[in-house]
Amino acid sequence: MKIRKLGKRLTALLLTALLLAAVLPGCGFGGGSDVEAEREADTVLGSGSRVLRIISGSENKELEPIIEEFADEEGVRIEMTYQGSLDIMRLLEEDEIPYDAVWPASSLWLSVGDTGHRIKHAESVSVTPVVFGIRMSLAEELGFTGREVSVNDLLSAIRDGKLKFCMTSATQSNSGASAYIGFLYALLGNPEVITSEDLQDEELKTQIRELLSGVDRSSGSSDWLKDMFLEGDYDAMVNYECLIIQANEQLEARGEEPLYTVYPYDGLSLADSPLGYVDNGDDGIEELFLEFQEYLLSGETQNEIQRTGRRSGYTGINEENRDVFREDWGVQPDRILSPIKMPEADVLLECLNLYQTDFKKPSLNVYCLDYSSSMSGEGNEQLVEAMEQLLIQENAEKNFLQASENEINILIPFNGEVIGVYRAEGSGSELEELYDVVKDQRVGGGTDMYAAATEGLHLLAGYDLSRYTPAIILLTDGQSGGYFQDFEDAYEALGEEVPVFSIMFGDADEYQLEELAEYTNARVFDGRENLTEAFRSVKGYN
Amino acid sequence: MKTKLIGLGLLAAVVIAAVIYAAVGRSRAVTEINGYVGGEKIGFLEDQEVREIIKDRYDLTIDYSKAGSIDMLTADPEGRSFLFPSNSTALELYEQMNGDPVKSEIIFNTPIVLYTRSAVAEALIAEGIASEQDGVRHVDMEKLTEYIEAGKTWAEIGIPELYGSITVGTTDPTKSNSGNMFAGLLANTLSGGVAGAEDLPEILPRLQAIFTKLGYMESSSSDLFDQFLKTGMGAKPLIAGYESQLLEFAAENPDTWEQIKGDIVMLYPTPTVWSSHVYIALDEAGTAGIDALLDEDVQRLAWEKHGFRTGLYDAPADVEHFGVPGLAKEITQVAPMPGAGVMEEIIKALQ
Numbered sequence: 001m002k003i004r005k006l007g008k009r010l011t012a013l014l015l016t017a018l019l020l021a022a023v024l025p026g027c028g029f030g031g032g033s034d035v036e037a038e039r040e041a042d043t044v045l046g047s048g049s050r051v052l053r054i055i056s057g058s059e060n061k062e063l064e065p066i067i068e069e070f071a072d073e074e075g076v077r078i079e080m081t082y083q084g085s086l087d088i089m090r091l092l093e094e095d096e097i098p099y100d101a102v103w104p105a106s107s108l109w110l111s112v113g114d115t116g117h118r119i120k121h122a123e124s125v126s127v128t129p130v131v132f133g134i135r136m137s138l139a140e141e142l143g144f145t146g147r148e149v150s151v152n153d154l155l156s157a158i159r160d161g162k163l164k165f166c167m168t169s170a171t172q173s174n175s176g177a178s179a180y181i182g183f184l185y186a187l188l189g190n191p192e193v194i195t196s197e198d199l200q201d202e203e204l205k206t207q208i209r210e211l212l213s214g215v216d217r218s219s220g221s222s223d224w225l226k227d228m229f230l231e232g233d234y235d236a237m238v239n240y241e242c243l244i245i246q247a248n249e250q251l252e253a254r255g256e257e258p259l260y261t262v263y264p265y266d267g268l269s270l271a272d273s274p275l276g277y278v279d280n281g282d283d284g285i286e287e288l289f290l291e292f293q294e295y296l297l298s299g300e301t302q303n304e305i306q307r308t309g310r311r312s313g314y315t316g317i318n319e320e321n322r323d324v325f326r327e328d329w330g331v332q333p334d335r336i337l338s339p340i341k342m343p344e345a346d347v348l349l350e351c352l353n354l355y356q357t358d359f360k361k362p363s364l365n366v367y368c369l370d371y372s373s374s375m376s377g378e379g380n381e382q383l384v385e386a387m388e389q390l391l392i393q394e395n396a397e398k399n400f401l402q403a404s405e406n407e408i409n410i411l412i413p414f415n416g417e418v419i420g421v422y423r424a425e426g427s428g429s430e431l432e433e434l435y436d437v438v439k440d441q442r443v444g445g446g447t448d449m450y451a452a453a454t455e456g457l458h459l460l461a462g463y464d465l466s467r468y469t470p471a472i473i474l475l476t477d478g479q480s481g482g483y484f485q486d487f488e489d490a491y492e493a494l495g496e497e498v499p500v501f502s503i504m505f506g507d508a509d510e511y512q513l514e515e516l517a518e519y520t521n522a523r524v525f526d527g528r529e530n531l532t533e534a535f536r537s538v539k540g541y542n
Numbered sequence: 543m544k545t546k547l548i549g550l551g552l553l554a555a556v557v558i559a560a561v562i563y564a565a566v567g568r569s570r571a572v573t574e575i576n577g578y579v580g581g582e583k584i585g586f587l588e589d590q591e592v593r594e595i596i597k598d599r600y601d602l603t604i605d606y607s608k609a610g611s612i613d614m615l616t617a618d619p620e621g622r623s624f625l626f627p628s629n630s631t632a633l634e635l636y637e638q639m640n641g642d643p644v645k646s647e648i649i650f651n652t653p654i655v656l657y658t659r660s661a662v663a664e665a666l667i668a669e670g671i672a673s674e675q676d677g678v679r680h681v682d683m684e685k686l687t688e689y690i691e692a693g694k695t696w697a698e699i700g701i702p703e704l705y706g707s708i709t710v711g712t713t714d715p716t717k718s719n720s721g722n723m724f725a726g727l728l729a730n731t732l733s734g735g736v737a738g739a740e741d742l743p744e745i746l747p748r749l750q751a752i753f754t755k756l757g758y759m760e761s762s763s764s765d766l767f768d769q770f771l772k773t774g775m776g777a778k779p780l781i782a783g784y785e786s787q788l789l790e791f792a793a794e795n796p797d798t799w800e801q802i803k804g805d806i807v808m809l810y811p812t813p814t815v816w817s818s819h820v821y822i823a824l825d826e827a828g829t830a831g832i833d834a835l836l837d838e839d840v841q842r843l844a845w846e847k848h849g850f851r852t853g854l855y856d857a858p859a860d861v862e863h864f865g866v867p868g869l870a871k872e873i874t875q876v877a878p879m880p881g882a883g884v885m886e887e888i889i890k891a892l893q
Binding site for chain 2: 117118119120121122124127195274315335336338343348
């Protein structure tokens with residue numbers, strides 16, 4: 001009897017203790033703040049009740065095994081969401097940041113974006129320069145091996161049509177932005193810094209357009225640019241030294257010619273990979289963040305990071321890692337990396353706007369949008385909403401996705417067949433009229449995405465594609481009828497590499513979409529979680 | 543058996559009660575205050591020893607958001623009990639904007655220094671811009687400024703590996719303190735004494751020219767210093783910072799410091815300026831921070847682990863334990879910063 005009574009009291013006490021533990025801050029294990037994550041993480045590493053949500057540049061995908069080691073050892077869950085550094089910058093300007101840590105490619109974007117002072121403990125994890133990787137034999141032919149190369153040397157090869165290259169979009173990704181600023185700087189004759197007046201110079205405008213016309217393919221992310229490069233047949237890419245090294249490791253494994261690394265001495269920039277904590281006021285998460293950061297900065301992990309081709313630590317490349325930074329690939333482990341000075345924030349943003357609206361090679365987008373009966377209701381509403389973000393320029397501008405003056409947008413609504421073809425040139429009213437079409441188009445009928453994509457290819461045949469960056473952007477929500485073969489025939493007849501990016505929605509058949517993506521060296525975006533986000537990402541690739 | 547069980551139960555109950563009592567007791571007694579702090583003091587405020595002393599003796603925890611010393615004056619004060627900028631000009635500006643604060647006090651000081659790598663230091667010495675005396679290196683600000691204004695390149699002073707012209711990397715003087723103080727130091731140099739209002743017409747355009755050359759500037763001294771150490775000599779050949787930054791780094795990372803100390807050089811400008819870390823209480827709760835930070839042991843830790851000079855301005859300090867070559871025992875050549883009015887004009891001109 002007595003025991004029972006005591007037991008009851010004990011239970012009551014225990015309950016109180018538990019309740020208190022839950023109420024007292026810092027005692028519970030916080031599973032993220034109250035803010036609902038906007039989208040699901042791209043990769044989840046480890047498992048456990050303690051969660052650290054990181055938004056990171058795509059180049060850190062290569063560090064996942066190192067991150068996973070920590071997650072497993074500590075029994076925690078690390079959620080990685082990959083976005084371009086410029087997206088991360090824009091995120092920092094939002095009222096709510098639904099992540100615990102940010103890890104962009106360069107601290108530049110942290111300082112420009114973090115006007116609300118919400119980032120704590122930011123420290124550089126490793127450093128890598130933005131360089132040109134050029135096919136070895138071509139680099140030799142151009143005379144770029146074994147000597148110092150200036151941006152102007154590269155420019156004249158591009159002007160003479162001897163060098164075409166791939167780079168990420170300057171308004172979406174740090175490596176593209178860095179390279180682009182390097183170009184501007186060299187074209188202006190290497191001033192101390194770029195000023196707003198400099199950007200009005202007509203000669204500069206002509207030259208930078210000419211230079212960017214040498215861009216073969218673009219991408220919204222550096223890591224995917226590397227993957228795309230490895231799948232395609234290209235001469236060169238602008239990317240991080242560490243990703244050139246990784247591309248070379250794969251090229252060599254396949255018995256193919258590696259890339260030679262060129263460091264333009266008067267247009268170099270560095271990515272210093274800062275990892276910072278987003279102060280949403282949860283001590284438990286802050287502690288976990290600091291543990292994670294300490295792990296990354298520890299001598300042992302820094303060495304592991306160095307083995308992925310990043311320059312880490314304070315004392316240069318270790319003897320034992322010299323085999324990664326191979327000098328026969330043109331990599332210069334002992335080079336003193338002397339970067340250009342970035343323009344001040346206002347000028348920088350002006351440079352980016354000009355890139356998007358004027359300087360970059362104009363896009364030629366063919367939107368094939370599914371209006372089959374299964375899209376009716378919410379599906380169609382989401383589609384209209386997403387397209388509003390791209391076509392209404394006031395919205396597009398917020399994400400540096402606005403159209404340029406010479407851009408062409410074609411809309412092909414489809415169901416079991418092509419419903420119609422609508423074109424808009426430039427960034428003015430025609431484009432906004434396309435939005436009316438998107439909005440007013442009725443839903444009904446079956447699904448044949450191949451018919452729509454094939455129609456797109458036929459239309460593209462009417463353009464001089466060397467003047468544009470063409471892409472087909474396909475949204476579908478169901479199993480498609482029709483035949484891949486028809487598409488393949490039209491593709492071969494066109495004889496140009498046009499990527500078909502697709503957005504998976506509803507019950508779309510992933511296999512069908514992957515097949516298209518693989519065939520055209522493109523990729524599939526998942527629109528099921530957030531369609532607007534998916535459209536934004538895909539537009540960032542073109 | 544029965545009694546044994548009861549005994550165990552009682553024991554458990556007592557333990558749990560004690561835990562709860564302690565938890566409730568603690569959470570009630572300790573006050574948490576929040577404010578804006580310059581990045582260079584974060585290591586100090588995060589120091590467990592410091593936090594524990596402050597918690598045990600003053601029932602206080604000090605939480606913060608990082609902000610530049612100038613930025614914090616205009617940042618949203620909602621929920622903030624104090625500002626902890628890094629110069630007394632910030633206090634003067636605060637007083638101009640808001641009148642007297644609830645309370646304010648200088649907590650510690652550190653001089654503005656330049657950091658560079660040994661190859662650059664050697665070139666500067668060979669050029670007569672820097673010199674060495676009793677193991678301490680000094681930089682002749684007048685001569686350095688001459689070179690910067692003339693647009694001389696690194697290659698011209700014998701370092702062709704470095705791209706571009708000679709500059710001193712600083713934080714944004716309109717946002718952060720070390721950059722702001724370096725601007726004050728340059729203003730003094732250009733005026734040939736402490737810059738006054740009468741010097742402004744002559745020096746403002748020159749200051750603008752010097753800072754325009756820097757392009758994009760970091761807004762925090764700690765970020766700039768982290769980049770100086772990690773991105774290497776090419777990216778940041780010469781930067782302005784606080785003496786405390788290197789001392790703290792050496793104290794916190796003795797192994798790393800051992801590896802790199804041969805390459806990192808501290809240069810004392812002659813004359814330099816003091817960065818006075820002044821604590822401004824915005825409300826009654828904030829005043830508790832002053833007593834806590836002036837605690838004898840907190841002050842000792844501030845010097846020994848974080849490199850802030852405490853006590854009297856020019857008292858010689860024990861410098862041996864840092865193992866930092868070229869650390870001056872005392873800072874003798876110091877000029878006052880230009881007055882708040884002049885600094886305000888300078889900030890405006892550099893905006």
